[in-house]
Amino acid sequence: MLLCFSSSHRTADFDLLERLERHAPAITAALAEHSDIVSGSVVLATCNRFEAYLDIDEPLPAARAVSAEAVIDAVSSASGIDPAVLREASAVYCDHAVAEHLFAVSSGLESVVVGEGEIAGQVRRSLESARATGSVTSELERLFQVASRTSRGVKNRTGIMTAGRSMVRLALDLAESRVSDWARTRVLLVGTGKYAGASLAALRDRGVTDVRVYSPSGRAAKFARSHDIAPVEHAGLLAALAESDLVVTCSAVTDYVLTEPLLAEAVALPGAAERRLVIDLGLPRNVDPAVAELLGVELLDLETISIHAPLKELQAADDARSIVDAAAAEYRAQTAEQAVTPALVALRKHVFDVLDAEIERARGRGDASEETEAALRHLAGVLLHTPSVRARELARQGDARAFIEGAAALFGVDVDAEAAGRPRLTAVDDESAAS
Template sequence: MLLCFSSSHRTADFDLLERLERHAPAITAALSEHSDIVSGSVVLATCNRFEAYLDIDEPLPAARAVSTEAVLDAVSTAAGIDPDLLRGASAVYSDHAVAEHLFAVTSGLESVVVGEGEIAGQVRRALDAARRDGSVTSELERLFQVASRTSRGVKNRTGIMTAGRSLVRLALDLAESRVTDWAMTRVLLVGTGKYAGASLAALRDRGVTDVRVYSPSGRAAKFALSHDIAPVEADGLLDALAESDLVVTCSAVTDYVLTRPLLAEAVARPDATERRLVVDLGLPRNVDPAVGELAGVELLDLETISIHAPLTELQAADDARTIVDAAAAEYRARTAEQEVTPALVALRTHVFDILDAEIERARRRGDGSEQTEAALRHLAGVLLHTPSVRARELAREGDAESFIAGAAAVFGIDVDVDAERARPRLTAVDDESAAS
């Protein structure tokens, strides 16, 4: 059974999301310790959502509530968040709803900025991390692969994921009214990861040419060289802050990069600019919220940015949702087909075992020929075709049990089905009785 724990900008405030993101490694480890329930996991942590996609061993509906509570308790304990608070700020999806939710997330339909371009890559990197940790099951692998294909379909067939739809660009749109001339704006970029590259591209699209980069982890020189901008070393940070009109932070560090005392010292310098805008795109926050209390400093953080997220282009969103719904329906259908796969395998094994036994008898009597054997095997395949097609049709209609029961009644095949992990088990059939 698939289960998804989700806490996002739709259900939780950014303080809680920040705490979840900060404790993501501990939560991942805590989930892996529940090996009696969780057989696999993929954890997705972005600036506006924290989600754990889980493959649960126990498929019985009666055990779903128990599994859900166990997962919530594990997340709550690892993150140090009150269980009731966490429960009220999250959603839990199970079974087929997990696929529909992930497909929508990967396609940008659940983002702060609907259709934003970064999420597909973030989902892909979450899967890669889970692969490295060895926590991906075959079912989770299939789920995420279909999600990736669905996202590409949305991107190629609708206008919702056009270039530039992102939190970075939304933040700069909000900054537009505070900037007199982008070409004259002096920018300090803090961070050297994916968001830093996207931020730099968005700034250049607006005509910004004066950009310097600072890295708390010491990667500024390498990033600056590859992006043709100037690096700022640790001993030059105060000067850079004092001279910058716009500071954009998007670092992955877990502590504040810009504290109130640090920025207050920079602002107090005689040659400091009178006003500056600080845009904090980090989660956890890169900037102490108290920075916004300083005279001449305005702070835009993720929570403020999300409040001003624009309405979506309705037609594009509707088209994307149609693609996602179709992909989810097909995923449900293919998952349902897996319920009859053990019975089909058992039926084919049953028929071909009988056929092999009869061919062996004919060989011992000297009656067999290669042409006859080939014809018989072809005939068996033809006879099995219709039951195979009908089995999958019944499964897609939610009636897989009819085929399983029919195979047992007609052919004496007993299939032990244990949810998605079913394995066939044949009832022994005497060769002589089968031949009669």
């Protein structure tokens, strides 16, 4: 059974999301400790959402509530957030609803800015991280592979990705009224990750040429060389802050990079810019909210930016939703087909075991030729085709049990024994089988 714990901008404030993001490694470890019910997990942590996708061992519907509570308790224990607060600020999806939710998330339909381009990569990287830790099961692998294909389909077949704007570009749109001339604006970029690259590209699109970069982790020089800008070392941070008209922070560090005392000292330096705008794109926050109280300093953080997120482009979003719904329906159908796979394998094994035994007896009598054997095997395959098609049809209609019981009644095949003896698919096997 699949289960998803989701806390996002739709259900929680940014303070809570920040705490969850900060404790993501501890939460991942806590979920792994619940191996009695959780056989696998993929954790997605972005600036607007924290989600744990789980493969739960217990398939019974009655176990959903128990499993959901166990997951909430694990998240609470690892993050220090009261369970009652988590229940109020989250949603829990089970079974097929998990696929529909993830496909919508990866396609940008659940983002603050509908259609934003970064989320598909974030979903992909969350799967890669789970692979690295060995927490991915074949079902989670299949779920996330289909999510990636769905998001590519949405991107290629609708206009939602171009209609939607990223958080970086939305922030700069909001800054437009505060900036008189982008070409003369002096910018300090804090961070060297993917958001930093996206921020730099968005700034250059607006005509900004004077950009320097500072990295709390010491990566400024490398980033500066690859992007043809000037690096700022730690000793020069104060002066760079004083000279900058715009500061954009997008670092992955968990402590404040820009504190109120630090910026106050920079503002007080001789020749410092009289006014500056600080855009904090970090989660956890990179900037102490108290800096907004300094004279001449204005702060735009993620929470403020999200309030101004534009309404979705209705037609593009509707088209994207149709693609997501179709993908979710097909995923449900393929999942249902898996219920008859053990019965089909058992039936095929039974038929070919009988055939092999008859061929062996014919060989003993000298009655079998290679042509006869080939013809008999072809005939067996033809006869099995219709039951195989019918089995999948019944499964898609929600009546897999009818085929399983029919195969057992007519042929005496032990479906449960066959299922127990089959090795569990690995992620590679599952992907190959799906292709």
